[in-house]
Amino acid sequence: MQGDLSKTHRIWCAVPVFNNKDTVKDVVSGCLSVLKNVVVVDDGSTDTDLASSLSGMDVVVLRHENNLGKGQAILTAARYIEEHGGQFMITIDADGQHKPEDMEKFIPLLDDNGPSIIVGSRNFDTANVPEKSRFGRRFANFWLRIETGVYIDDCQSGFRAYPVRYLNRMKFRGSRYDFEAEVLARAVWAGLQLKTVAIDVFYPEPERRVSSFRPFLDNLRITHTHALLVLRGLLPFWGHRRLVRSQGAGYEVLRHPWKFFKTLLTESSTPRELAMAAAIGAFFAILPLLFVHTVVILFIAARLNLNKVVAVNVQHLFMPPVVPAMCIEVGFFLRHGYWFTDLSFETVFAQFSDRLLEWFLGSLIIAPLGALITGGAVFSVAAMIKKQLAPR
Numbered sequence: 001m002q003g004d005l006s007k008t009h010r011i012w013c014a015v016p017v018f019n020n021k022d023t024v025k026d027v028v029s030g031c032l033s034v035l036k037n038v039v040v041v042d043d044g045s046t047d048t049d050l051a052s053s054l055s056g057m058d059v060v061v062l063r064h065e066n067n068l069g070k071g072q073a074i075l076t077a078a079r080y081i082e083e084h085g086g087q088f089m090i091t092i093d094a095d096g097q098h099k100p101e102d103m104e105k106f107i108p109l110l111d112d113n114g115p116s117i118i119v120g121s122r123n124f125d126t127a128n129v130p131e132k133s134r135f136g137r138r139f140a141n142f143w144l145r146i147e148t149g150v151y152i153d154d155c156q157s158g159f160r161a162y163p164v165r166y167l168n169r170m171k172f173r174g175s176r177y178d179f180e181a182e183v184l185a186r187a188v189w190a191g192l193q194l195k196t197v198a199i200d201v202f203y204p205e206p207e208r209r210v211s212s213f214r215p216f217l218d219n220l221r222i223t224h225t226h227a228l229l230v231l232r233g234l235l236p237f238w239g240h241r242r243l244v245r246s247q248g249a250g251y252e253v254l255r256h257p258w259k260f261f262k263t264l265l266t267e268s269s270t271p272r273e274l275a276m277a278a279a280i281g282a283f284f285a286i287l288p289l290l291f292v293h294t295v296v297i298l299f300i301a302a303r304l305n306l307n308k309v310v311a312v313n314v315q316h317l318f319m320p321p322v323v324p325a326m327c328i329e330v331g332f333f334l335r336h337g338y339w340f341t342d343l344s345f346e347t348v349f350a351q352f353s354d355r356l357l358e359w360f361l362g363s364l365i366i367a368p369l370g371a372l373i374t375g376g377a378v379f380s381v382a383a384m385i386k387k388q389l390a391p392r
Contacts (some may be wrong), residue, residue, distance in 0.1 A: 011035040012086040013106065015094050021048040023096035028059055031092065038078055040094075041073040063142045070158075071172065071179025082164040098159045102199040106161045114242050115166050115192050117184065119152055120159030120199035128203035140181055144193030144227040148188040149305030151275070152196050152380045155184055159199055166192060166243050178225040185229045191244030268329035271382035277306035279375030284314035286323055286367035288359045314374060324359055327366050331358030 013031040039060040042050040044067035140155035174182045301311040332340035
């Protein structure tokens, strides 16, 4: 598979470089042993003439005259690759931390039918791993989940594969190390999947370690980016620009629930998360939130990082008149001690204030029961599908 893809120029390797003269040549040589097409972006290096040091190697060298940041270097490479017929870009750092041969693990996961960003999950069970790297990974993983509801186990790894057509159509605020945090969140919002692949990592002894990461300034940028992403995630009514059409839009959850849940379970959701989304949708759909059910459900689902498509579509199960009538009957019984025997269109609107109060009172009983039953049913179906999808 690797040879076929490489021959058609679909997969390129991109190496962003800033002052890595001691390691870049070995990294590039390793990349050429796996992929034919390699582009190196010199992001304003001052330690060497990169074009000269890589002369004789069959690579493309692009240069920023000034240091614009790793994010800009990646985007420069992505634009060049798409312009020259490439479809996928695997990025690898130039500091020798990663093994170029691990790119072979990414290639089988590249799929035109399911656009995704593939992140290399670093094996930290190795020598000389800085404690700040362990903390940084936990920190980034936590915030990605807050921003998108999606969890992967190594958001900070720079060893990644991107579909350049989608990457080049997204807009970013960050241009340095904060770019790598921002791109994952915006990719999820755009409809792309996130996948991971296990990779090895090498950390030299502290005295031999070379890094362009500036702890204070770059951590400040990353924190600022996460703050903006969280705020943006709290505005579900200002829609994200979708580059990939969501599977399961509209009434898909009701028309084809088995197919719909199977799709979600193979992406990022768990049975528990789907059940929670369904329960939230059911609970607020039953309450008498006149004309704003969808808005409220979207907001709550966004705040809790639950699947919005499931939450919104479940409300269709509780549309008038059946469920509101049940709530009114229960509410009437709570107020008067006997059932309402003349429930009709006329009696509801002639005594609307009374019926609205009874609807509210009855919903306090029906809504939790509806949420419990709906969530339990969704969990059971999702767990059954998950079991079928598990490798045997």
